[in-house]
Amino acid sequence: xxxxxxxxxxxxxxGLTAISGLNMEVEQGAILGLIGPxxxxxxTLFNLFSGALRADxxxxxxxxxxxxxxxxxxxxxxxxxxxxxxVKIFSRMPVMDHVRLGYLFGRLDAGEKGEADREIxxxxxxxxxxxxxxxxxxxxxxxxxKRLEVARALAGRPDLLLLDELMAGLTPTEIAEAMELVKKxxxxxxxxxxxxxxxxAIMSICGRIIVLDHGLKIAEGTPxxxxxxxxxxxxYLGE
Amino acid sequence: MKTRAKTYRPFIxxxxxxxxxxxxxxxxxSYTVILLxxxxxxxxxxxxWTIFSGPTGYISLASAAFFGAGVYVSALFSSSLPLPLxxxxxxxxxxxxxxxxxxxxxxxxxxxxxxFTFGLVELVRNSxxxxxxxxxxxxxxxxxAADNTAIFYSMVAIFVAxxxxxxxxxxxxxxxxxxxxxxxxxxxAHSGVNVTKVKTVTFAVSAFFMGASGAxxxxxxxxxxxxxxxxxxxxxxxxxxxxFGGTGHLYAPIAxxxxxxxxxxxxxxxxxxxxxxxxxxxxxVVIRFMPHGLxxxxxxxxxxxxxxxxxxx
Numbered sequence: 001x002x003x004x005x006x007x008x009x010x011x012x013x014x015g016l017t018a019i020s021g022l023n024m025e026v027e028q029g030a031i032l033g034l035i036g037p038x039x040x041x042x043x044t045l046f047n048l049f050s051g052a053l054r055a056d057x058x059x060x061x062x063x064x065x066x067x068x069x070x071x072x073x074x075x076x077x078x079x080x081x082x083x084x085x086x087v088k089i090f091s092r093m094p095v096m097d098h099v100r101l102g103y104l105f106g107r108l109d110a111g112e113k114g115e116a117d118r119e120i121x122x123x124x125x126x127x128x129x130x131x132x133x134x135x136x137x138x139x140x141x142x143x144x145x146k147r148l149e150v151a152r153a154l155a156g157r158p159d160l161l162l163l164d165e166l167m168a169g170l171t172p173t174e175i176a177e178a179m180e181l182v183k184k185x186x187x188x189x190x191x192x193x194x195x196x197x198x199x200x201a202i203m204s205i206c207g208r209i210i211v212l213d214h215g216l217k218i219a220e221g222t223p224x225x226x227x228x229x230x231x232x233x234x235x236y237l238g239e
Numbered sequence: 240m241k242t243r244a245k246t247y248r249p250f251i252x253x254x255x256x257x258x259x260x261x262x263x264x265x266x267x268x269s270y271t272v273i274l275l276x277x278x279x280x281x282x283x284x285x286x287x288w289t290i291f292s293g294p295t296g297y298i299s300l301a302s303a304a305f306f307g308a309g310v311y312v313s314a315l316f317s318s319s320l321p322l323p324l325x326x327x328x329x330x331x332x333x334x335x336x337x338x339x340x341x342x343x344x345x346x347x348x349x350x351x352x353x354x355f356t357f358g359l360v361e362l363v364r365n366s367x368x369x370x371x372x373x374x375x376x377x378x379x380x381x382x383x384a385a386d387n388t389a390i391f392y393s394m395v396a397i398f399v400a401x402x403x404x405x406x407x408x409x410x411x412x413x414x415x416x417x418x419x420x421x422x423x424x425x426x427x428a429h430s431g432v433n434v435t436k437v438k439t440v441t442f443a444v445s446a447f448f449m450g451a452s453g454a455x456x457x458x459x460x461x462x463x464x465x466x467x468x469x470x471x472x473x474x475x476x477x478x479x480x481x482x483f484g485g486t487g488h489l490y491a492p493i494a495x496x497x498x499x500x501x502x503x504x505x506x507x508x509x510x511x512x513x514x515x516x517x518x519x520x521x522x523x524v525v526i527r528f529m530p531h532g533l534x535x536x537x538x539x540x541x542x543x544x545x546x547x548x549x550x551x552x
Binding site (some may be wrong): 082 | 311412415419422423424425426427428429430432433434451
């Protein structure tokens with residue numbers, strides 16, 4: 001089943017074409033990688049999916065429903081969560097409350113208080129932030145702030161998670177840990193689309209990869225196919 | 240047990256304060272009652288301003304428009320309705336005005352929002368003035384004055400209501416959403432918060448109490464016109480008092496407004512010629528040496544008190 005479908009999606013900023021007539025699909029349960037040079041339109045695509053931007057033309061369908069013109073909070077409540085390229089955590093808010101916010105607002109079936117606390121703690125354990133649950137978001141190191149964004153997104157119990165450069169700025173050890181986390185989320189049955197520049201991560205985690213350049217899809221396939229694709233090597237991977 | 244006693248401390252303090260306030264007109268001069276009514280008015284304005292602007296960081300200068308709307312409702316209905324109903328009516332009018340204005344302007348951010356709210360006061364004031372000149376043909380209105388004690392009790396009731404509502408909002412899901420909006424509106428929206436609705440409703444709730452206090456206070460003035468009702472001072476004072484007190488705890492705006500209005504009272508009576516000058520100097524000193532207001536000083540002191548026993552042990 002297709003969990004997410006984009007049809008002839010286009011977005012312009014003045015004279016600049018960010019996304020141009022893009023067609024793509026994401027299979028339920030898949031981990032899909034989205035790569036391409038800077039300015040290829042990757043983050044714009046996430047903004048179109050999550051409702052931060054409205055497409056000029058084309059349709060986005062999530063779980064079979066047209067979500068092209070829905071507001072971000074409505075899309076989030078339907079089960080499409082995201083993280084941000086430059087982390088947007090709440091610097092003065094305790095870690096716990098980030099997850100509580102996601103739990104209370106990100107879904108339509110929030111439970112009783114006891115139930116909420118249990119699930120919030122479970123999510124904090126899952127992403128590895130249980131020991132810093134009372135710290136303020138702004139006091140965490142970058143790797144933990146990125147985990148916190150993931151925790152907040154997971155609290156809404158999403159079916160699809162968009163990860164925008166989760167590994168950017170992390171040390172090799174932290175990247176290995178982040179890769180583990182993404183695999184673990186995938187095993188929970190959450191479909192994942194990830195934008196990433198760390199090729200090692202993309203190649204080992206993703207079942208399929210889509211390559212964007214100038215708002216166009218220039219290649220799609222398994223990691224092996226992408227690694228050997230002539231056009232991709234030319235515009236992105238290099239020799 | 241100790242932590243439990245600590246959580247109840249604010250409630251005990253609030254009840255004691257309230258008991259003192261309620262009994263006050265019995266043993267105080269009418270000057271004191273009027274002075275306290277005035278202080279309560281500023282406390283209510285500052286607390287209601289803080290409900291919305293504290294967590295979100297949207298600096299609103301619209302308070303005078305909502306306060307003035309309450310004053311005018313009072314002018315229209317004070318002869319036919321009892322005081323509590325007039326206060327509720329003033330609150331309701333401001334609530335509706337804030338819903339309309341909020342849904343239009345809360346898309347604006349930062350300075351643009353502040354400028355618009357400032358403009359709103361002028362717009363409303365001039366509209367009412369135009370209406371009086373061209374439609375009713377009389378500028379200003381005479382209000383049936385109520386008894387000072389009744390006005391005082393009405394302000395106490397509004398104060399209690401705004402206190403309860405503030406406390407409830409801070410500890411509810413709405414408070415969590417407001418805090419998130421203040422830090423990152425985008426992240427809040429993508430976490431499922433209906434940002435526009437949360438902002439508009441909270442803005443309107445805060446306006447309700449401003450309108451109710453305007454409707455009550457107008458009964459003390461007996462004569463009002465657009466210039467006195469929509470005086471821009473009612474916009475600036477709550478902001479200054481919130482800066483002076485702080486916005487992080489419920490006591491902070493109360494302390495800020497109380498000290499600030501007492502200061503104003505002392506300065507205007509003792510130094511009528513230099514009071515603005517002295518006021519400005521004090522404000523400069525406060526911002527220079529107490530960047531987090533009274534709250535900053537009190538919290539530093541409380542943390543020190545908390546730390547000391549453990550260091551001794």
